[in-house]
Amino acid sequence: MRFAALFLISLFPALAQAALAGEASQRLCQAATEEAQLEVALASLAADDAMAVARGNSVLFLSCGDRTLLEVMVEARQAENLEYVIIDMGVDVRAPLIPEEGGKLDVTQYLLQQAAVNPSEDVRAFALEYFRNFRDGEFNPNLYLVSMN
Secondary structure, eight states: OHHHHHHHHHHHHHHHHHHHHHHHHHHHHHHTTSTTOHHHHHHHHHHSTTOOOOOTHHHHTOEETTEEHHHHHHHHTOHHHHHIIIIITTOOTTSOOEEETTEEEOHHHHHHHHHHHOSOHHHHHHHHHHHHHHTOTTTOGGGGOOOOO
């Protein structure tokens, strides 16, 4: 009995951290649907010492129920939030990231796919615009970065 109590007590920090992570994910998913709020939410979570905030590519794949944060931003056509994650957080738009049946898509391939198949005309137009923007070095200066790794 004492062992069970000690075991449950030892799990409390892990359970608390998991609850905080779920709460943080919900906050980020909500912020992703509101213009220019994702950066604010990420900064707020980063200021909380108890939270490890996802950075760069991993932000795109935070779970928002049955969708990812990337899907939420594209569906909601949240330009500033998408630009913040891709440009300011330094996501490599040419890196294969997004799992698909035949392999992985990079961000621009995903946007092109959405421009072709999304049922919403507004989302298709948004995805096509950002497909073009993220491949433009003047719009996305990260394209000029060269990795020596």
